[in-house]
Amino acid sequence: MFFNYGETFGTGAIKTLSADTSYDITFTFYKNAVATGTGELNLVTPHDDTIAPNVNGMVVDHNATSANFKLWSDEAGVIYYIFIRENDFIGLPNESLIMSGNDPRVVRSGQLNVTADQRVNVSLTELNITQGTWMLYFVSKDSAGNVSSRQGAGFLNYD
Structure with a gap:
């Protein structure tokens, strides 16, 4: 996934994530085609609720x-x-x-x-x-x- 930050703004999307899964996402930030920094995100998707209540x-x-x-x-x-x-x-x-x-x-x-x-x-x-x-x-x-x-x-x- 690529996000472009600068004079033109791009978009990215995370699609088709699985339930009960952990994702480590690293972002690299660019300005005028030069890397200016990085960031990390850990995303854990919720589990599918298939259990009936009592x-x-x-x-x-x-x-x-x-x-x-x-x-x-x-x-x-x-x-x-x-x-x-x-x-x-x-x-x-x-x-x-x-x-x-x-x-x-x-x-x-x-x-x-x-x-x-x-x-x-x-x-x-x-x-x-x-x-x-x-x-x-x-x-x-x-x-x-x-x-x-x-x-x-x-x-x-x-x-």
Whole structure:
């Protein structure tokens, strides 16, 4: 790569760098075709993030009209959640459904931007919690697009 410094200014580019690689770059500076100095740069490219985040949650409290949960992820990103009455589903909701929240059986859905290990509250109000098992299912998506496995936190209402 050659940068020309002087009356005419040239450009250079570094292209097609590989992930997890260290590059030592030496610059030689010229003015009027005479070398005036050198400089060195060590460049380390970041690794490709292929590891899905871990997401966790717990029930804080609940009553007949509200439910409160605490959620967190070990990576910054977005936590998606749905709140359902488990008897309304045959099998568990998949990650796509949790992220879209688009199903008439979903009581509430949402998403929260989080930083790594930030504890966030999900407070659901104006509910009609009848008898049965109620679940908040959630996943986390990091900035590289990796999606965690589905997790859940819930409670059994006897009323």
